[in-house]
Amino acid sequence: xxxxxxxxxxxxxxxGQDVALRCDPISGHVxxxxxxxxxxxxxxxxxxxxxxxxxxxSGLPSDRFFAERPEGSVSTLKIQRTQQEDSxxxxxxxxxxxxxxxxNEQFFGPGTRLTVL
Amino acid sequence: xxxVTQPDIHITVxxxxxxxxxxxxSYGATPYLFWYVQSPGQGLQLLLKxxxxxxxVQGIKGFExxxxxxxxxxxxxxxxxxxxxxxxxxxxxxxxxTDSWGKLQFGAGTQVVVTP
Numbered sequence: 001x002x003x004x005x006x007x008x009x010x011x012x013x014x015x016g017q018d019v020a021l022r023c024d025p026i027s028g029h030v031x032x033x034x035x036x037x038x039x040x041x042x043x044x045x046x047x048x049x050x051x052x053x054x055x056x057x058s059g060l061p062s063d064r065f066f067a068e069r070p071e072g073s074v075s076t077l078k079i080q081r082t083q084q085e086d087s088x089x090x091x092x093x094x095x096x097x098x099x100x101x102x103x104n105e106q107f108f109g110p111g112t113r114l115t116v117l
Numbered sequence: 118x119x120x121v122t123q124p125d126i127h128i129t130v131x132x133x134x135x136x137x138x139x140x141x142x143s144y145g146a147t148p149y150l151f152w153y154v155q156s157p158g159q160g161l162q163l164l165l166k167x168x169x170x171x172x173x174v175q176g177i178k179g180f181e182x183x184x185x186x187x188x189x190x191x192x193x194x195x196x197x198x199x200x201x202x203x204x205x206x207x208x209x210x211x212x213x214x215t216d217s218w219g220k221l222q223f224g225a226g227t228q229v230v231v232t233p
Contacts, residue, residue, distance in 0.1 A: 004160065033219055042121075042207050042226050043161070048219030056219055091161070106221065108153075108160035 002026065004109035006092050012115045013082045021077045021112045025094030032075050033106060034067055035091040043091055049075060050097075082116045089113050119144050121210050123224035130198050131232050138193040138227050140208030149211035150191040151221070152182055156204045164206075167191060178202070203231040 005024045013019050025032050031050050035043035036059075045059040051072035060067070064083075069075040079086055093106040120143045130136050142148060149168050153161040165176025172184040182193045191208060208224040 031219060033221075035221075035223075040225075042209075042223030043221075045220045045222065050219075059220070093161075105163050105166070108162070110158065110160045 004092055004094050004107050006090075006109040006112050008112060009110065010113050010115075012117065014117055015082060015084060017082050018078065018080045019082055019114065021079075021090050021114070023075045023077070023092030023094075023109060025073065025075070025092070026107055028096070029094035029107075030072075030097045031095045031104075031106075032069055033093040033095075034075070034077050035093065036061075037089040037091055037111070039088070046077070046090075079114075082114075084116050087114055087116045119210070119222060121208055121222050121224040123206075123208055123227050125227045126225070127228045127230070129230045129232060132200055133197050136193075136195045136198045136202070136229065138206050138208075138229070140191045140193065140224060142189050142191065142208075142210050144189075144210060147186065150182075150184060151209040151211065152176065152180070152191075152193045153207045153209060153223075154178075154204045155207065155226075161207065164193070198229075198231055200231050200233070203229055205229070 007022045033048045034046040037043040047057040047067045049069045052069050064080045066078045089111040091111045093108045095106045096104040122141045124139050151166045152164040154164050155161050164180045165174050167174050167184045175181050180195050184191050205226045205228050207226045209221045
């Protein structure tokens with residue numbers, strides 16, 4: 001497919017477990033973003049990459065959250081020792097480029113719904 | 118602090134009637150402004166965006182939005198809604214400074230219900 005894909009679509013974890021959420025951006029997209037969307041809320045920014053460089057991780061809620069994009073394509077968001085408050089939909093988005101001279105549309109994936117019991 | 122406000126949590130509209138969704142922002146300068154739509158089980162889809170220039174912007178699916186600097190608003194409108202427009206709508210603003218060009222800030226969303 002031509003869009004952003006995310007896997008798994010649904011994840012149930014027991015409190016304390018580690019989870020890994022995957023994002024496959026649109027081919028050729030330089031920028032990749034992660035957002036967290038709690039029930040009934042708008043998406044909240046977590047972090048963003050330009051190629052393999054993580055340029056902003058100011059939205060990560062704690063040091064239990066870690067994101068990587070080692071080859072500048074696929075990205076993984078890892079949550080260690082999950083807590084109930086981590087339950088949310090995690091959205092990934094990609095775009096051609098984001099800079100002062102070029103601000104392109106972010107295309108969103110369908111999200112991964114994480115439920116922590 | 119920068120903020121995006123969507124005052125209406127929920128709106129019910131009859132099919133064929135007009136729709137207006139409100140968005141107010143608080144920013145130091147004119148930000149980049151966006152409206153996204155989210156249908157159940159779907160990702161966010163961009164309806165339209167405003168960067169500069171003409172303050173009335175046209176988007177997909179017959180939507181338009183008007184930027185009003187004096188009111189710090191970017192309201193979304195559609196003259197005649199279709200049942201397929203039932204969804205959640207999010208207003209978002211992009212950064213205007215160089216500290217983080219990647220970050221979008223979203224409002225809490227407005228749920229639109231369309232009745233026959």
